[in-house]
Amino acid sequence: MTDDKINILIVDDEEQFLNSIKKRLEVRDFNVFAVDRGEKAIEAARNNAIDIALVDLKMPGMRGEETLKILKKEHQWMEVVILTGHGSVDSAVECVQDGAHKYLQKPCELDTLLEVLKDAYEKKVMNKQKLEKEKMDELMKFAQGNSPLEILRKLKEIDKGK
Numbered sequence: 001m002t003d004d005k006i007n008i009l010i011v012d013d014e015e016q017f018l019n020s021i022k023k024r025l026e027v028r029d030f031n032v033f034a035v036d037r038g039e040k041a042i043e044a045a046r047n048n049a050i051d052i053a054l055v056d057l058k059m060p061g062m063r064g065e066e067t068l069k070i071l072k073k074e075h076q077w078m079e080v081v082i083l084t085g086h087g088s089v090d091s092a093v094e095c096v097q098d099g100a101h102k103y104l105q106k107p108c109e110l111d112t113l114l115e116v117l118k119d120a121y122e123k124k125v126m127n128k129q130k131l132e133k134e135k136m137d138e139l140m141k142f143a144q145g146n147s148p149l150e151i152l153r154k155l156k157e158i159d160k161g162k
């Protein structure tokens, strides 16, 4: 895994669709992890710093709805985009209420996918920056009237991401 590429995780049980998206994103310089089961997606996300996950709704085993919930719970900054086939738009809408960034209907145009990936990654970066700014503001306030040791402890907390 390289640090300068955006890491995308795709989980879909349709092998052709999975491989086609993987190839199309890889030639555009994304780092792609492609798996065919929700359980494997959870595992892949635990072992790799995924920026955005593309999650199919209908899969054998763990369904997309459940996969989404676990990914969002375990990875604060990860954005999840739901992939949905015909007839499951209702659950895709529910997924957005459960924290998915957006849903895309399959098959989707590459331009549309890239646009959605751009928005999702922008959201991730902005959320992270916003929290960091809030923490720094908090630190500036804390620094007034506290000892160097107390400030060091506070800095350590921020560094550890508490």
Ligand SMILES: [Mg+2]
Pocket (backbone or CB within 6 Å): 012, 013, 014, 056, 057, 058, 059
């Ligand atoms: Mg499927």
